[in-house]
Amino acid sequence: PVHGRLVGHTGDGSKPLHSVFRVDRFLTAAECALLLDTAKALDTWTLASHTPYPTSDIHLSDLAVGSEDAAMQRWVGMWIASRLYPMLAELYDVAPGSLWLKEAVLIKYLAPSPISTAHANISGRQKRGLVPAGVGEHRDASVLSFNILLNDASELVEGGGTLFPQLRPAKLEEDGATSSGGGGGKRHVQDEMSSASEKPGNHTGDPRVVRLKRGDVVVHAGKALHAGVPLRREGSRRYLLAGFVQLCGSCE
Numbered sequence: 143p144v145h146g147r148l149v150g151h152t153g154d155g156s157k158p159l160h161s162v163f164r165v166d167r168f169l170t171a172a173e174c175a176l177l178l179d180t181a182k183a184l185d186t187w188t189l190a191s192h193t194p195y196p197t198s199d200i201h202l203s204d205l206a207v208g209s210e211d212a213a214m215q216r217w218v219g220m221w222i223a224s225r226l227y228p229m230l231a232e233l234y235d236v237a238p239g240s241l242w243l244k245e246a247v248l249i250k251y252l253a254p255s256p257i258s259t260a261h262a263n264i265s266g267r268q269k270r271g272l273v274p275a276g277v278g279e280h281r282d283a284s285v286l287s288f289n290i291l292l293n294d295a296s297e298l299v300e301g302g303g304t305l306f307p308q309l310r311p312a313k314l315e316e317d318g319a320t321s322s323g324g325g326g327g328k329r330h331v332q333d334e335m336s337s338a339s340e341k342p343g344n345h346t347g348d349p350r351v352v353r354l355k356r357g358d359v360v361v362h363a364g365k366a367l368h369a370g371v372p373l374r375r376e377g378s379r380r381y382l383l384a385g386f387v388q389l390c391g392s393c394e
Contacts, residue, residue, distance in 0.1 A: 144232045149352055150311040152366040158234045159285075159363040162306060164352060165229060168359040169383075174292045176217070178381055180209045181248045189272050195280045198273040202246035202383070230286055230387060233361060239390075244284060246385040248292070251275055253301065253373035276372030279307060282364035284386035291354040292381040300375035303353040304360055306368050311349040 146163040153160035169177075181187075184205060187198045206215045222243055231238040255275035289304060351371055352360045362368065364386065373380060 144229045146229070146233050146361075148312045149360065150306070150309045152306055152308050152310075152363065159365075161233075162309060162352070162360065162362040162366065163233050164354070164358060164360045166355070167357045168225075168229070169290055169292075169357040171356060174290075174357050176214070177205070177248060177383060178292045180205055180211070180214060181381075184208050187250055187273070195277050196274055197247070197249045197277055198251075199247040199249045202248065205248060226385070230288075230361065234286065236389065242388045242390065244386050244388050246383065249289075249382045249384050251302070251370065251373055251380040253378040254376055275374070275378075276301065277370035279305075279367055279369040281367055282386055284364035285389050286361060286387040287364045287385065288359050288361040288387070289382045289384040290359040291356055292383055293356060293379060295353070295355050297379050298373060299378040301371050301373040301378060302380045303351040303371045304368055305348070305351045305371050306362070306366060307350060308367055309350040313349070
């Protein structure tokens with residue numbers, strides 16, 4: 143069984159896709175190191191053309207093939223079929239056979255960065271070597287999306303994490319449900335969200351930001367509004383394995 147934890151809801155909670163989950167230690171430290179070390183050795187990071195939301199990444203398929211490592215190729219295939227699909231199927235109550243990993247990429251964020259997280263007008267010649275510090279608010283084209291932190295969380299130093307601007311955190315919902323005094327719980331949730339939003343760009347302690355440890359994964363609907371909180375302190379780095387999953391009924 144998957145020991146997933148409900149982070150909160152991005153809608154009213156009436157549909158499974160409104161839920162945001164995290165699973166701790168989904169990848170082992172050794173598996174994270176294998177992916178990260180292989181990517182660094184291959185060193186083909188390219189600023190992707192997801193403008194206005196650029197990321198510096200390497201496709202997982204290119205990593206497996208480019209490394210010419212048969213063990214890596216076998217591991218990727220095994221991991222997708224025997225661990226990724228069952229995890230998603232259990233969390234969102236769908237059949238594992240209905241899932242299709244359309245795209246998976248290793249993403250690198252560094253600070254400081256000359257690239258805006260909101261917009262980048264960058265020519266093809268400039269794309270090599272440029273690395274964003276985060277990524278602005280956006281929605282994915284996938285049904286489900288996930289990201290796994292590959293490096294040690296201490297390397298993020300300041301900033302980082304995945305922000306869900308419309309998230310109603312499960313902990314605050316629970317506190318609200320048990321609060322006395324009609325409507326007190328609802329006000330408590332709104333007060334927490336308002337205080338977290340008072341300082342734009344400052345998400346320290348913001349309950350809408352999911353911060354992972356190495357090997358942890360956060361999973362959400364692709365259409366849920368989300369962003370990569372920019373790294374703010376020089377020397378900070380964040381490496382992710384991000385994936386975009388379709389259901390067979392929506393496969394193209």
